[in-house]
Amino acid sequence: MRQYVLVSYDIGDPKRWRKVFKLMKGYGDHVQYSVFICQLTGVQEAELKAKLEDIVHHKQDQVMFVQIGPVTKNQLDKRISTVGKEYLPRDITKLIY
């Protein structure tokens, strides 16, 4: 079953930051400057992590994966709230199960 996974990253170098950003765009929705929310199977998550291993600097950078919960229609609405701008994933269709 697919999981909603929040991926946020601190990357110490602009060139590496752009590489991570480009890779992440293929795996989920860009919701904040360095934060994506993805819908991933276990295989997809492992694949993404393997690709990130080749990009990041293991002492300077960190890409954090946070499991939010199974992909169900209202799972995300219950778990995410905001102050300020609303939470509006760019491509809402991708998040609707």
Add this chain to the structure above:
Amino acid sequence: MRQYVLVSYDIGDPKRWRKVFKLMKGYGDHVQYSVFICQLTGVQEAELKAKLEDIVHHKQDQVMFVQIGPVTKNQLDKRISTVGKEYLPRDITKLIY
């Protein structure tokens, strides 16, 4: 029951960013540049949101709250993984139930 809540923010102005950062330091653990992980009761979350309402610019800024799960000893370890630097909350004692 307390929940683990990830709080990440995009703030359009450095002065407001510092105010949010200062406020957040009293509510949780600073884990990435604009990301905190907190252990909050419902009341604490509401209190934090009310304080943030007074700081943020509602059209330019966004503070996102993501419910991770109930505060139990190994809840967080199961939900968080990293590529690159390990996930080491600055104050691990605060996260141990």
